[in-house]
Amino acid sequence: DIQMTQSPSTLSASVGDRVTITCRASQSINNWLAWYQQKPGKAPNLLIYKASNLESGVPSRFSGSGSGTEFTLTISSLQPDDFATYYCQQYNNYWTFGQGTKVEIK
Amino acid sequence: EVQLLESGGGLVQPGGSLRLSCAASGFSFSGSVMTWVRQAPGKGLEWVSTISDSARSTYYVESVRGRFIISRDNSKNTLNLRMNNLRAEDTAVYYCAKDRGGVCSGNSCHTCSQSWGQGTLVTVSS
Numbered sequence: 001d002i003q004m005t006q007s008p009s010t011l012s013a014s015v016g017d018r019v020t021i022t023c024r025a026s027q028s029i030n031n032w033l034a035w036y037q038q039k040p041g042k043a044p045n046l047l048i049y050k051a052s053n054l055e056s057g058v059p060s061r062f063s064g065s066g067s068g069t070e071f072t073l074t075i076s077s078l079q080p081d082d083f084a085t086y087y088c089q090q091y092n093n094y095w096t097f098g099q100g101t102k103v104e105i106k
Numbered sequence: 107e108v109q110l111l112e113s114g115g116g117l118v119q120p121g122g123s124l125r126l127s128c129a130a131s132g133f134s135f136s137g138s139v140m141t142w143v144r145q146a147p148g149k150g151l152e153w154v155s156t157i158s159d160s161a162r163s164t165y166y167v168e169s170v171r172g173r174f175i176i177s178r179d180n181s182k183n184t185l186n187l188r189m190n191n192l193r194a195e196d197t198a199v200y201y202c203a204k205d206r207g208g209v210c211s212g213n214s215c216h217t218c219s220q221s222w223g224q225g226t227l228v229t230v231s232s
Contacts, residue, residue: 001168034218036151043201043222044143044151055220087151093213094165095141095153 002026002090006098012106019075021101023088028068032092035064035073038100039084047086048073078103108132108221110202115226122192122230128185128202128223136180139205139215142187144198145225154200155187158210165213170196192230199225 003026013019023033031051036044046055048064051071061076075082083105088098114126126142142154155176156165164176175188185202201222208217 032214032216032218036219038151043224044219045222046206046218046220049206049218049220089151089153089218091214091216091218094167095156095214095218097151097153100150 002029002093002096004088004090004096004098006086006088006101008101009099010102010104012104013078014106015078015080017078017106019078019082019103021073021086021088021103023066023071023073023098025069025071025090029090029092031067032090033064033066033071034089034091035062036087036089037082037084038087044087075103108204110204110221110223112200112202112223112226115200115228117229117231118192119232120193120230123188123190124192124228126187126189126200126202126226126228130183130185130202130204133204133221135178135183139208139210139217140178140185141203141205141219142176142185143201143203143219143222144196144228145201146195146198149198152198156205156210156215157185158215163210163215165210165215189228192228194230197228197230199227201225 035048038044111129141156203219204221205217206220208215
């Protein structure tokens with residue numbers, strides 16, 4: 001099984017900050033990686049697919065990068081609507097989510 | 107507009123069974139890989155099961171394999187999840203999701219979940 005490890009688990013930041021979340025896979029996933037945003041009581045929302053491709057309708061302040069086993073989600077300038085929990089997911093071999101990163105107000 | 111509406115959740119005793127359904131509209135259901143994802147109260151997301159567009163390929167997380175059965179009716183645009191021998195640890199909100207597009211082969215369809223329903227709560231308790 002492929003394990004996905006996100007860091008940090010919680011991140012405190014202010015509006016306008018540049019934020020980076022890291023996701024590490026236990027083995028190479030050939031860039032089959034997605035990032036989701038979830039707000040309390042709501043379904044997840046796809047942000048990034050295939051490691052670096054922005055899903056349609058997602059603001060350009062979100063970007064994804066990385067390859068092999070190490071990936072990052074970056075929010076270039078944090079907005080009030082971005083305070084949420086973020087999950088990575090590998091879909092190279094079955095599917096596995098990371099444990100999530102909560103972005104909270106500093 | 108893609109719409110996914112889950113139903114069938116509720117309270118069930120340990121060892122019991124439940125059938126979830128997901129009514130889909132606004133896209134080519136018969137051409138889409140479909141997935142169930144769950145989220146236990148206060149916890150993270152867990153992939154549960156995926157079915158190919160033709161239903162020829164099905165995939166399960168190890169913890170539900172042999173107890174849950176995913177199926178689909180392309181004539182009715184409906185995705186199902188039959189859950190048997192339920193355990194307390196199956197308590198969660200269950201989401202159905204339309205995948206982004208992919209071809210299933212081997213151990214994956216190389217596709218992630220693009221659109222999600224609002225979820226249905228399953229509680230397993232005596």
